[in-house]
Amino acid sequence: xxxxxxxxxxxxxxxxxxxxMNLNITVLAGDGIGPEVTAQAILVLNNVASRCGHTISYExxxxxxxxxxxxxxxxxxxxxxxxxxxxxxxxxAVGGPKWTDPKARIRPEQxxxxxxxxxxxxxxxxxxxxxxALIDASTLKPEVIRxxxxxxxxxxxGGAYFGKPQGRxxxxxxxxxxxxxxxxxxxxxxxxxxAFELARGRRxxxxxxxxxxxxxxxxxxxxxxxxxxxxxxxxxxxxVLVDSCSMFxxxxxxxxxxxATENLFGDILSxxxxxxxxxxxxxxxxxxxxxxxxxxxxxxxxxxxxxSAPDIAGKGIANPLATILSAAMMLRWSFxxxxxxxxxxxxxxxxxxxxxxxxxIASVGTTVLGSAEMGQAVIERLNL
Numbered sequence: 001x002x003x004x005x006x007x008x009x010x011x012x013x014x015x016x017x018x019x020x021m022n023l024n025i026t027v028l029a030g031d032g033i034g035p036e037v038t039a040q041a042i043l044v045l046n047n048v049a050s051r052c053g054h055t056i057s058y059e060x061x062x063x064x065x066x067x068x069x070x071x072x073x074x075x076x077x078x079x080x081x082x083x084x085x086x087x088x089x090x091x092x093a094v095g096g097p098k099w100t101d102p103k104a105r106i107r108p109e110q111x112x113x114x115x116x117x118x119x120x121x122x123x124x125x126x127x128x129x130x131x132x133a134l135i136d137a138s139t140l141k142p143e144v145i146r147x148x149x150x151x152x153x154x155x156x157x158g159g160a161y162f163g164k165p166q167g168r169x170x171x172x173x174x175x176x177x178x179x180x181x182x183x184x185x186x187x188x189x190x191x192x193x194x195a196f197e198l199a200r201g202r203r204x205x206x207x208x209x210x211x212x213x214x215x216x217x218x219x220x221x222x223x224x225x226x227x228x229x230x231x232x233x234x235x236x237x238x239x240v241l242v243d244s245c246s247m248f249x250x251x252x253x254x255x256x257x258x259x260a261t262e263n264l265f266g267d268i269l270s271x272x273x274x275x276x277x278x279x280x281x282x283x284x285x286x287x288x289x290x291x292x293x294x295x296x297x298x299x300x301x302x303x304x305x306x307x308s309a310p311d312i313a314g315k316g317i318a319n320p321l322a323t324i325l326s327a328a329m330m331l332r333w334s335f336x337x338x339x340x341x342x343x344x345x346x347x348x349x350x351x352x353x354x355x356x357x358x359x360x361i362a363s364v365g366t367t368v369l370g371s372a373e374m375g376q377a378v379i380e381r382l383n384l
Contacts, residue, residue, distance in 0.1 A: 020053045020054060020055065021054045021055075021295070021335060021337070022054070022055045022056075022057060023049070023054060023056045023057070023087055024056075024057050024059070024085070024086045024087045024088075025045075025056060025057070025058055025086060025087065025088055025089070025090055025330075026058075026059045026060075026061055026079075026082045026085075026088075026089045026090070027042065027059070027060050027061070027089075027090050028061055028062070028063040028064075028083075028089060028090070028091045028092065028115075029060070029066075029092045030063055030064045030065075030091060030092040030093050030308065031064050031065040031066055031092075031093060031094050031095055031096050031108060031308040031310070031313075032092075032093055032095070032096050032307070032308025032309050032310045033092070033093060033308060033309045033312060033313050033318035033371075034064075034091070034092020034093040034094070034308055035092060036092075036313070036314075036316065036318050036320070036371050037092055037093075037304060037318055037319075037320040037322070037323040037371065038090060038091075038092040038323055039320075039371075039375075040320035040323065040324060040371055040372065040374070040375030040378075041090060041320065041323040041324045041326065041327040041375075042058070042090075042327075043375050043376075043379065044324050044327060044347075044375060044378055044379055044382075045327050045331075047379050047382060048331075048340050048344060048382065051382075051383075052337075052340055054337075059082045059085075059086060061076075061078060061082045061083070062076055062078075062079055063075060063091070063094060063111045063112070063115060064093075064094025064095060064099075064108035064109075064111045064112065064308075065094060065095060065096055065098060065099045065108040065308075067079065067108075067111055068099060068106055068111075072106070073106065073111075074094075074106050074107065074108055074109075074110040074111030074112075075110070075111040075114040075115055075118075079111075079115075080114075080115070080118055083115060083118065083119060083301075084118065084119070087294065087299060087334055087335065088293070088299060088300055088301070088302065088330050088334035088335070089119070089300070089301040090301075090302050090303070090323075090326070090327060090330065091301055091302065091303035092303070092304075092308075092323065093303070093304070093306065093307050093308040093309070094108040094109065094111060094112050094308060095107075095108040095109060095307060095308050096108070096308050096310040096313075097310060098310075113161060113162070115301065116156055116157060116287060116301070117157060117162070119287075119289055119300075119301060120157070120289035120290050120291050121156050121157065121288060121289040121301055122155060122156050122157045122158075122187065122191060122288075122289055122290070123153055123154075123155070123156060123190075123191050123194050123287070123288045123289070124153065124154040124155075124156045124266065124270075124285055124286070124287045125151060125152075125153055125198075125285060125286045125287075125288065125329070126151070126152040126153075126154065126266075126270040126273070126284075126285045126305060127149075127151050127152075127283070127329075128148065128149075128150045128152060128270075128273045128274070128276055128277055128283060129148065129277065130145045130146065130147070130148040130149070130276055130277055131277070131282075131349060131352050131353075132146070132353075133349075133352040133353045133355075134277065134278045134282070134352060134361055136363045137277075137278025137279060137361045137363060138275060138276055138277065138278045139275065140275075140276065144250075144251070144252075144253065144254075145253060145254075145276050147254055148253045148254055148276050148277075150253070150256040150257060150258070150259060150273070151198060151202065151257070151258045151259070152259045152261075152266060152269060152270045152273060153191060153194065153195050153198075153258060153259065153260045153261070153266070154261060154262075154263060154265075154266025154267060155183075155187060155188070155191045155260075155262050155263050155266065156263060156287055157187065157263075158182060158183045158184070158187045158262070158263060159181050159182070159183060159217075159263035159264055160179045160180065160181040160264050161263050161264065162182075162263075163179060163182045164180055165178055165180055166178065166179050166180060181215070181217050181264070182217070183217045183220060183221065183262065185220065185224050188220065188221050188224040188225065189224050189227070189228055191260060192206075192208070192224065192225050192228040192229075192260055193228050193231070194288075195258050195260035196229065196231070196232040196235050197232075198258055199232075199235045199257060199258040200232065200234065200235060202258060203257040204234060204235045204236060205235065205236045205237075205238070205256075205257040205258065206229070206235055206236070206237050206238075206257070206258045206259075206260055207237075207238050207239075207240055207245070207256055207257070207258065207259045207260070208221070208222065208225040208237060208238070208239050208240070208260050208261070209239075209240050209241070209242050209245045209259055209260070209261035209262075209265055209266075209269065210222050210225075210239065210241065210242065210261070210262070211241055211242050211243075211265075212239070212241070217262070218262075221262060222239055225237065225239070225260070242261070242265045242268075242269070245259070245261075245265075245269060246268070246269060246272060249269065249272055249273055249276070250272075253273070253276050270283075270285075270305060271305065274305060274306075278360075278361050279360040279361045280304070280305055280306035280307075280322070280360075281304070281306055281318070281319030281321060281322050281358060281360045281361065282319070282321055282322055282325075282361065283304065283305045283306070283322050283325075284302070284304060284305070284323070284324075284325035284328070284329055285302070285303055285304070285305050285326060285329075286300050286301075286326070286329040286330070287300055287301040287302070288300045288333060295334070295335055295336065296336075297333060297334050297335060297336050298333055298334060299334060300330065300333055300334050302326040302327065302329055302330040303323070303326055304322030304325075304326055305322065306319075306322060316370045316372060317358065317359050317370050317371060318358070318371050319358035319359075319360050319361065319371070319374070320371050320374055320375050321348055321358070321374065321378075324344065324348060324375065324378055325344070325345060325348060327344065328340075328342075328344035328345050328348075329341065343382060344382070346381075347378045347381040347382045348378055351374070351377045351378050351381055354377075354381075355367055356369055356374065356377050357369065358370070358371070358374055
């Protein structure tokens with residue numbers, strides 16, 4: 001299974017070839033701002049595809065709150081069928097206040113967890129890059145965050161989110177709840193192996209994050225991590241406790257290259273790391289598994305790490321850049337179109353360098369754009 005690395009970006013005009021790939025993509029726009037940001041990513045994808053000789057076939061399906069409203073299920077069978085038949089999945093966001101009743105039998109997030117399990121998506125890749133143009137968007141000092149370029153790898157199908165038993169019992173004042181955090185050697189090893197493979201193409205350092213001083217699962221995690229590390233003698237490994245890592249991410253973030261950790265820790269640490277880049281609206285992600293699509297690459301699900309942001313839904317001001325960058329990751333990981341992916345990423349960087357911002361990353365002297373305007377700005381910079 002290919003482990004692809006980024007390379008120097010090329011002008012669109014140099015990418016047109018006789019290789020006319022057909023990309024089958026399922027779009028799960030979801031809730032809140034999901035439909036708005038996925039719409040802009042699709043426009044960028046269509047523009048790149050048309051100029052590079054590729055065609056894209058889209059299937060649209062429901063997931064999350066909108067699926068509950070329409071079908072009574074967070075992951076309808078039609079959605080599952082379409083996702084399993086596609087080369088890759090583009091997701092917006094799920095959830096919102098409408099579906100937050102803790103006593104509800106079905107919640108939007110169950111759809112997200114279900115699609116990850118269905119597609120066997122065990123590795124969530126969250127790149128965190130601080131653009132020079134956005135140094136002032138972070139609340140941290142420029143000298144701390146300048147040059148930050150890390151990859152957080154979160155194990156996605158094990159741990160507390162899937163463990164059984166899980167639930168609550170009793171009535172007040174005797175209520176109780178339980179969550180179980182299981183991990184197998186195989187689940188840990190496959191994530192760590194991918195982490196080391198990716199680190200070989202970066203700065204050759206893997207930070208394994210656990211809580212081995214307290215948790216039995218973390219002690220197994222650390223043991224297996226070092227067994228896998230022995231297969232990669234050219235890559236450095238270090239162990240960091242999760243509480244220490246949360247501190248060092250803010251104090252010395254440039255020290256990190258690839259961070260590999262379990263499901264719950266990765267969820268928390270990657271949201272914290274988003275603040276290094278200035279906003280969650282800037283961070284894409286790729287969820288990858290063992291399944292290979294018809295093009296010979298990993299089938300994956302691609303989504304921004306931000307939520308559904310219901311407070312700004314429908315206002316046309318949501319930042320689409322994380323979703324656009326997620327679409328670029330899709331081209332690279334699920335279709336092998338690395339140069340096209342690089343071109344999209346470079347266009348985003350150019351838009352930022354030109355002082356264009358959405359509201360979440362705006363600063364004095366910059367031009368604030370809406371979602372559609374930012375999407376168009378990226379398209380206009382694809383062929384500079």
